[in-house]
Amino acid sequence: MSEHATEQNNTKTLWGGKISPFNASYGKLMMWFFLVSDALTFGGLLIAYGFTRFNTQDAWPIGEETFNSLPFLGHGYPLIYVALMTFILIVSSVTMVLAVEAGHRMDRKGVTKWMVATIIGGFFFVGSQAWEWSHFIHGSEFGKVELADGSQAIVKGHFGKIKNFTVVETTKHHKKGELITEDLMHQYQHAVVKGNIEKGIIQLHDGTLAKVNKEADHDMILIIKKDGIKHKIGQKIEGAEASKLYYESINSGDAHKVIYGANLKENEYGPQQYGQFFFFITGFHGFHVFSGVCFNIIILLGVLKGTYHKRGHYEMVEKTGLYWHFVDLVWVFVFTFFYLV
Amino acid sequence: MERDDIIEYSLDTHHSVEEGVKMRKSIWKVTGLLTLITVVEVALGAFIKQDNSIWPIVKWGFICLTLVKAAYIVLSFMHLGHEKKSLKYVILIPYAIFILFLIFISLTESIAVGAAWEKYGA
Numbered sequence: 001m002s003e004h005a006t007e008q009n010n011t012k013t014l015w016g017g018k019i020s021p022f023n024a025s026y027g028k029l030m031m032w033f034f035l036v037s038d039a040l041t042f043g044g045l046l047i048a049y050g051f052t053r054f055n056t057q058d059a060w061p062i063g064e065e066t067f068n069s070l071p072f073l074g075h076g077y078p079l080i081y082v083a084l085m086t087f088i089l090i091v092s093s094v095t096m097v098l099a100v101e102a103g104h105r106m107d108r109k110g111v112t113k114w115m116v117a118t119i120i121g122g123f124f125f126v127g128s129q130a131w132e133w134s135h136f137i138h139g140s141e142f143g144k145v146e147l148a149d150g151s152q153a154i155v156k157g158h159f160g161k162i163k164n165f166t167v168v169e170t171t172k173h174h175k176k177g178e179l180i181t182e183d184l185m186h187q188y189q190h191a192v193v194k195g196n197i198e199k200g201i202i203q204l205h206d207g208t209l210a211k212v213n214k215e216a217d218h219d220m221i222l223i224i225k226k227d228g229i230k231h232k233i234g235q236k237i238e239g240a241e242a243s244k245l246y247y248e249s250i251n252s253g254d255a256h257k258v259i260y261g262a263n264l265k266e267n268e269y270g271p272q273q274y275g276q277f278f279f280f281i282t283g284f285h286g287f288h289v290f291s292g293v294c295f296n297i298i299i300l301l302g303v304l305k306g307t308y309h310k311r312g313h314y315e316m317v318e319k320t321g322l323y324w325h326f327v328d329l330v331w332v333f334v335f336t337f338f339y340l341v
Numbered sequence: 342m343e344r345d346d347i348i349e350y351s352l353d354t355h356h357s358v359e360e361g362v363k364m365r366k367s368i369w370k371v372t373g374l375l376t377l378i379t380v381v382e383v384a385l386g387a388f389i390k391q392d393n394s395i396w397p398i399v400k401w402g403f404i405c406l407t408l409v410k411a412a413y414i415v416l417s418f419m420h421l422g423h424e425k426k427s428l429k430y431v432i433l434i435p436y437a438i439f440i441l442f443l444i445f446i447s448l449t450e451s452i453a454v455g456a457a458w459e460k461y462g463a
Contacts, residue, residue, distance in 0.1 A: 022424065022425045022427055022428035022431070023424075023425050023428075024424065024425070024428060029428075032428070032432055036432055036435075036436055039436060040436070040439065040440075043436075043439075043440050043443065044443070047440075047443050047444055047447045048447070050444070050447060050448065050451070051447045051448070051450070051451040052451075054448055054451035054452060054455065055451040055452070055454045055455035055458065056455075057455070057458070057459065062390075062391055063386065064386055064387050064390075078386075078387040079383050079386050079387045080383075080387075083379065083380075083383040086379055087376065087379060090372070090375050090376065090379065091372070093414065093418055094368060094369075094372045094418075096418075097368050097418050098365065098368060100420075101361060101364050101365060101368065102361075104355055104356045104361070105355070105356065105357070105358060105361050106355070234392065313355065318420075321419075322419055325414055325415075325418045325419045326419075328414060328418075329411055329414045329415065329419075332407055332410050332411055332414065333407060333411070335407075336382070336403050336404065336407040339386070340382060340385075340386045340403045341400055341403055341404070
């Protein structure tokens with residue numbers, strides 16, 4: 001191995017035949033410098049998040065309450081999906097290390113195999129993050145409710161399914177007694193936000209009045225997140241009283257008693273900065289993951305073409321690997337400070 | 342002048358098949374450790390609520406475990422532990438100094454800002 005090095009080192013090379021600083025090639029060194037600068041950027045963003053969280057007087061959302069859904073399986077699984085995402089990203093980092101190790105043995109087939117696995121893991125992660133965003137924006141079935149005394153509460157429990165809307169009087173569009181069974185949840189949530197549900201009668205988009213037929217909710221718990229006249233932050237209300245207070249607000253006929261999901265003005269989880277930081281930090285990170293996947297694909301094409309084998313070393317794979325590990329490293333910190341702490 | 346990427350400066354750009362077996366074993370060991378730490382973190386996060394009296398210890402536990410994970414990723418996966426010591430220090434020490442100071446000053450200022458807002462209104 002050392003003979004190989006002296007064979008190539010001669011006075012016509014960079015460094016005049018001597019050793020480069022730190023014994024590392026230019027490309028690798030520059031990748032490290034870039035990673036330090038990017039790490040400072042992410043560090044700055046996370047510290048800004050900490051700054052905002054520390055000086056916010058209102059209750060800050062709790063990770064395991066906010067993120068408790070799995071795709072297709074609904075809610076009740078605190079932090080499981082984000083744990084799966086972390087695991088997938090770590091495994092993709094491992095497959096990248098194995099690709100680099102195969103490159104060190106000039107094992108072209110091994111490099112290809114492990115890089116394909118890394119790319120698949122990366123796509124999985126980006127897809128999962130996209131689902132998380134969409135679920136965050138869409139919100140839960142209960143939303144965040146403003147109770148009669150002015151306090152605000154998030155709701156835990158199982159939302160009873162809406163069976164149908166029974167039309168109360170004949171109009172241009174529907175006959176009395178007709179059952180509406182389509183688009184129930186969507187119309188229900190729209191009506192709640194506009195204040196179009198009064199005493200169990202919903203006013204639909206086309207003006208029809210109908211009675212809401214809904215199954216009972218299970219295990220409802222109200223957790224107060226904003227002080228009101230009667231209820232204070234941290235208070236938990238369960239059982240029949242919770243149901244009574246919640247439906248009092250739903251059926252009040254007043255608009256904006258419930259917030260569903262997240263948008264540019266308000267969100268059901270907490271202060272607006274929470275949503276802003278969530279989207280910015282996970283979005284910036286997701287952008288890095290996506291660009292990392294793109295780089296990996298480009299380098300994979302180079303591996304398949306045989307460029308690095310002809311060159312005599314797979315250092316390009318190693319440099320791309322550094323970027324990919326950095327992406328994983330940032331995620332480890334984002335995961336801790338957003339979802340756990 | 343010859344191209345820089347043809348000349349191998351790194352001492353470990355190549356290794357033999359036997360060395361490879363050893364390296365892969367250590368890679369899988371680190372993987373197992375990182376997975377275990379993640380499982381512990383998630384279990385604690387899911388089951389210990391924030392109003393529990395033990396929460397501050399759990400919170401600092403998270404931060405320590407995260408630093409352990411980060412150390413393994415940087416030193417083992419990113420190979421920084423195998424690089425020349427000077428490179429390791431050039432990358433880690435300035436970053437550590439800067440970040441520690443930034444964390445300290447940001448939390449201090451945040452507490453001051455919070456107190457000022459409470460006193461004079463946000």
